[in-house]
Amino acid sequence: MRKDISAMDEETLAVRLQEIGFACTRCGECCRAGPGDNNLVMVSPVEIQQISTHYDLRQEEIAEPYPEHVELPGGIVVTLGWVLQRTCGDCRFYREGACQVYAARPWICRTYPFMLDGNELLTSPCRGIGEVITKEDALVLARDLLLRRDAEQEEEEKIRQALSRSLPGGEGRLIVDSEGVKMV
Ligand code: SF4
Incomplete structure (x- = not known):
C-alpha cells in the first residue's frame, strides 16, 4: 500500500499513521x-x-x-552491506517470543511495518495494521521513520562514493558499506 505525503513533516506523517492505524500484536512474524x-x-x-x-x-x-x-571478472565477489544473522531463517535475536536486542534494535525493526520511499509512505503486510495508535506513539513512529530515511540516504550515498573508487583486485569477497570496502 502506498500513500503520498506531500508536505513531509513529523506532524503530517503522524496523522497519516493514525489514519492507517497500527499496534504491534507481538506475533513475532x-x-x-x-x-x-x-x-x-x-x-x-x-x-x-x-x-x-x-x-x-x-x-x-x-x-x-x-x-x-555480484561476481566480477577476476573472481572477486562483491556484496553491498550487511544483514542481521539468522538461525534457521529466524532473526538470531528473536528468542522466547521477544527481541533480545530491543533497546538497540535497528531502524527497520523500530519502524516496521512502515517505511518511507522519498515522500511515499509504504506499508508492509502486518497483523497490527488498523489497530489504534495514540497521537504520542504516532509522533514517535513518524520521527523514527524520518530519521531512518535520512540514515538510509546517507548510507546509500557513502556506498555510492565507495563504489566510485576503484575496487581492489584479486580473488576474495568484498563487502562495500558506508565505511568503505572491506575484504572478508
Ligand atoms: S532485531 Fe529486529 S528482527 Fe531481530 S528479534 Fe529484534 S525486532 Fe525482531
Whole structure:
C-alpha cells in the first residue's frame, strides 16, 4: 500500500499513521522465517556498532554479508552491506517470543511495518495494521521513520562514493558499506 505525503513533516506523517492505524500484536512474524528472504534486516555499520556496544557482542555475532552478490571478472565477489544473522531463517535475536536486542534494535525493526520511499509512505503486510495508535506513539513512529530515511540516504550515498573508487583486485569477497570496502 502506498500513500503520498506531500508536505513531509513529523506532524503530517503522524496523522497519516493514525489514519492507517497500527499496534504491534507481538506475533513475532516479522522476526521469524517467512517466505523467501522477506525477514532480512539490513543493518548499517552504525547500527551494528550500537548493538555491539549495548549488548557487548562482536560484529561477527551480529551481522553477516547481504546474501546476494555480484561476481566480477577476476573472481572477486562483491556484496553491498550487511544483514542481521539468522538461525534457521529466524532473526538470531528473536528468542522466547521477544527481541533480545530491543533497546538497540535497528531502524527497520523500530519502524516496521512502515517505511518511507522519498515522500511515499509504504506499508508492509502486518497483523497490527488498523489497530489504534495514540497521537504520542504516532509522533514517535513518524520521527523514527524520518530519521531512518535520512540514515538510509546517507548510507546509500557513502556506498555510492565507495563504489566510485576503484575496487581492489584479486580473488576474495568484498563487502562495500558506508565505511568503505572491506575484504572478508
Ligand atoms: S532485531 Fe529484534 S525486532 Fe529486529 S528482527 Fe531481530 S528479534 Fe525482531
